[in-house]
Amino acid sequence: MSDSLKIYLDGEFVPKSEAKISVFDHGLLYGDGVFEGIRVYGGCVFKLEEHLERLEYSAKALILKMPWSRQEIAEVVCDTCRVNDIRDGYIRLLVTRGVGSLGLSPRTCEKPSLIVIADKIQLYPEKYYTEGLKIITVPTRRSGPAMLPPMIKSLNYVNNILAKIEAQHAGYEEAIMLDDAGYVAECTGDNVFIVHKGTVYTPPPSTGALKGITRAAVLEIAEALEIPLKEQPLTRYDIWVAEECFLTGTAAEVIPVVEVDARPIGDSKPGEITNKFLEKFHDVVLKDGTML
Ligand code: PXG
Numbered sequence: 001m002s003d004s005l006k007i008y009l010d011g012e013f014v015p016k017s018e019a020k021i022s023v024f025d026h027g028l029l030y031g032d033g034v035f036e037g038i039r040v041y042g043g044c045v046f047k048l049e050e051h052l053e054r055l056e057y058s059a060k061a062l063i064l065k066m067p068w069s070r071q072e073i074a075e076v077v078c079d080t081c082r083v084n085d086i087r088d089g090y091i092r093l094l095v096t097r098g099v100g101s102l103g104l105s106p107r108t109c110e111k112p113s114l115i116v117i118a119d120k121i122q123l124y125p126e127k128y129y130t131e132g133l134k135i136i137t138v139p140t141r142r143s144g145p146a147m148l149p150p151m152i153k154s155l156n157y158v159n160n161i162l163a164k165i166e167a168q169h170a171g172y173e174e175a176i177m178l179d180d181a182g183y184v185a186e187c188t189g190d191n192v193f194i195v196h197k198g199t200v201y202t203p204p205p206s207t208g209a210l211k212g213i214t215r216a217a218v219l220e221i222a223e224a225l226e227i228p229l230k231e232q233p234l235t236r237y238d239i240w241v242a243e244e245c246f247l248t249g250t251a252a253e254v255i256p257v258v259e260v261d262a263r264p265i266g267d268s269k270p271g272e273i274t275n276k277f278l279e280k281f282h283d284v285v286l287k288d289g290t291m292l
Pocket of ligand 1: 036037038160178186187188189190191211212213214215248249250251264
């Protein structure tokens with residue numbers, strides 16, 4: 001991360017060291033705001049429209065009125081990459097509720113803030129992609145649709161952070177979170193897939209998970225490669241007996257899992273179908289984006 005990095009903050013590009021927001025911003029005080037994590041590959045912003053649509057939906061769910069059009073936000077995102085000469089990297093787009101007074105009420109916040117960071121990203125160590133991850137189920141449940149709906153990509157990630165802490169304290173990098181009913185929801189920042197008897201399965205996102213954009217890309221890849229895929233509720237048992245498992249997310253991309261809750265998955269190596277998805281994903285990201 002370079003000091004010369006320019007951050008977009010409410011209409012201006014400011015040096016990283018000067019990119020600051022008020023301590024009265026409800027984004028900080030209450031996690032009241034929304035965000036997107038977006039990738040740029042070879043000068044193409046991957047699935048930009050999909051990210052902006054999800055941002056709008058998250059904001060709508062929180063009755064957070066964004067005074068910018070989708071086109072304006074898209075331009076700001078691309079400009080932030082151009083200004084920083086980021087052709088391969090990671091974009092963090094945030095909309096905070098804005099400055100208000102103490103107290104939960106969003107009505108005290110006059111205008112939301114728009115922040116865009118575009119930077120290089122430190123990939124997970126390459127060995128996770130070739131050797132696979134070992135993960136565990138943790139006690140913290142993913143908040144359900146009647147609580148904080150997991151489809152809202154809000155600035156409040158404490159539910160996921162609790163799960164991450166539990167995994168790390170047990171010596172693992174990533175956690176499987178179950179929903180309130182005990183079905184597999186997702187990981188702390190990734191969606192979950194398994195392969196069983198040649199069919200790929202992933203939980204439907206309608207209840208317990210974020211509608212991942214990488215997840216949607218994998219669904220498209222399955223169709224293109226004619227690999228059968230079903231969206232259906234999964235239990236921990238389904239994962240334990242699967243031949244393959246992988247996670248998807250903007251940060252993680254497609255990452256193989258080789259052990260879950262001390263049960264080896266398949267032969268403890270990234271599976272054949274997983275590797276097909278991985279390969280095709282790297283192909284797709286270079287073609288399926290918005291040019292800077
Ligand atoms: N579930 C959750 C809870 C997430 O936060 C995903 C699934 C995967 O969704 P996408 O659309 O990215 O395929 C996410 C995404 C970060 C970071 O900085 C987190 C995410 C994405 C990018 C960066 O930790 N979460």
